[in-house]
Amino acid sequence: MADGRLRRIPEATVARLPVYWRALLELAEEGTPTVSSEGLAEMAGENAAKVRKDLSHLGSYGTRGAGYDVQLLTAQIGHELGLNEDWPVVIVGVGNLGRALANYRGFSSRGFRVATLVDADPAKVGQMIGGLVVSPVDDLPALVEREQLAIGLIATPASAAQGVADRLVAAGITSLLNFAPAVLTTPDHVLLRQVDLSIELQILSFYERHPLEVAMRRAKMVGDLAARPAPSF
Amino acid sequence: MADGRLRRIPEATVARLPVYWRALLELAEEGTPTVSSEGLAEMAGENAAKVRKDLSHLGSYGTRGAGYDVQLLTAQIGHELGLNEDWPVVIVGVGNLGRALANYRGFSSRGFRVATLVDADPAKVGQMIGGLVVSPVDDLPALVEREQLAIGLIATPASAAQGVADRLVAAGITSLLNFAPAVLTTPDHVLLRQVDLSIELQILSFYERHPLEVAMRRAKMVGDLAARPAPSF
C-alpha cells in the first residue's frame, strides 16, 4: 500500500480479519514464529492471494521470502479490530436467546463483556442472569452513560425490535447486532448488522432443493485449501 | 428472464429471498393484494431496482403497471426456498447455545423442526430438552436415516466442531450451519454456512474504531428506503 496513511479497508477484508486473527493466535500459542500467506490461507479457509491482498491493506507487515511475523501481525490486526480495548455490551431481551448470549463464554474471551441486561417485561426486571440484574428499558440512557456502552445486542421478539433499536440509538448506542427476524432502520451513523437464524436455514433449504448449484458454487474453489480427506465416502 | 428454464439464481439474491418472503407474508396477512417493487423494497430495506432484478431471476411474476400479486409471489418464493416441505434438523451440542436453539420458536414457524438433539457428553445423553431426548453421537447414522435429516446445526465448542462436522457428513447430512468459532472443511457436495457471534462483534468494534468508514459506507445508500425519521437526535 506504499504506506499512504489514509487507509480504506474493504468491508470484505474487515470481515475476514477476525478469522486471520484467530488463526494467528493459535500459531502464537504453539510458538510458530512466522507464517506464509499460503499457511494462513489454509487455516482461514481462504486462498493465499486473498490473504496477501487483505493484509496489504493494513500495511506492509510481511517479509519477502520469509512470510509474516506471527507476533507482529497478531498485534496489528488486534489493534485494527480494537481487541485490546474493553467493549462493554448491552443485551436487550432475556428470553431463550438473550439468556444464552448472556451466559456465552467466548466473546468474553476477547475484549467483549456483557455489562448490562435489559428487558421490557416487568416480570423479568430484577431477575439475576449470569451474575447480572435485569434492568428496565427506561434505564437505558443512564446505563449507556454509566457503563460507556457503544454496542447493543437485540434479542427481543421481532415485533419489539425496531422500538428497542430506536431507544438504544436514542440512548447513544452506535453499533447494533440484531438477532430478531425483522428489518431495522437506523440513522446513518449507526452500524447495524443482522444475524438471522431462520434466514440461514432458508438459504440451506434453497440449496437442498437446488443441489447442482452447491456443486458449482464450490467447484470454483478447488485448490483453495489442501482439501482435507473427506471422511468416509 | 425470457423464461429459459435453466435458472441460475445468484447467491446474493438467494440470501434476500427470505426477507422478501417475510415481507410478503405480512402483506398477505393484512390482505394487501399487490405490491410494487418500491413498496417491497421499503419493507425489505433494499432498493427497488435490486428487488426487480432479484425477482426477475425467478421468472416473470409481476404485472407492468400494477406490481406483483402478493399471493402468487409468496407462493413462488416459498416454493424456491422449499418452505412447503418439512425440514427436520439435528442440533449437535446442547450447551447454552444448543439449548437456546432447541427451544427457539421461530424456525418452527416455517418448515423447520428440531427433530433430534445430540451431544458427546455422556452426562447430557438422556436428558430431556425442549421435549426431546439427547442422543449420543454414535447414533447419528441411524438418526439421519430414520428422521430423514438433511440439515445439521453445530453448537459445540470450537475444538469439537470439525470432528462433529465429519461425523454429520459421514452420516449423510448435506447442509451444515456452524455456530462454533472455527473454520470447518467439508466435501464439495456439502453446503456449509457459518454464524460466528464473536466475528460479528469484532466487525462492530472495528467500525467503532473507524467511525468515518461507517458514515461513508452508508452515505451511498441515501434514498434506499424512505429514511424513517430518526428517533430524537
Add this chain to the structure above:
DNA sequence: ATGTGTGAATCGGTTCACAGCC
C-alpha cells in the same frame, strides 16, 4: 530460492435508465 506486494484482468453484483407492457 522463496514468498510478499501489487498492478492488471476478471468476475459477481448493483445501479442506471429506458423500452415495453398493462
Add this chain to the structure above:
DNA sequence: GGCTGTGAACCGATTCACACAT
C-alpha cells in the same frame, strides 16, 4: 401514466501473474 423486466454501465472484490525484496 405507472411499473416491470432488462441491457448497459458501473463498482467492489477476487484472482492472476510477476516484479522485487530478502
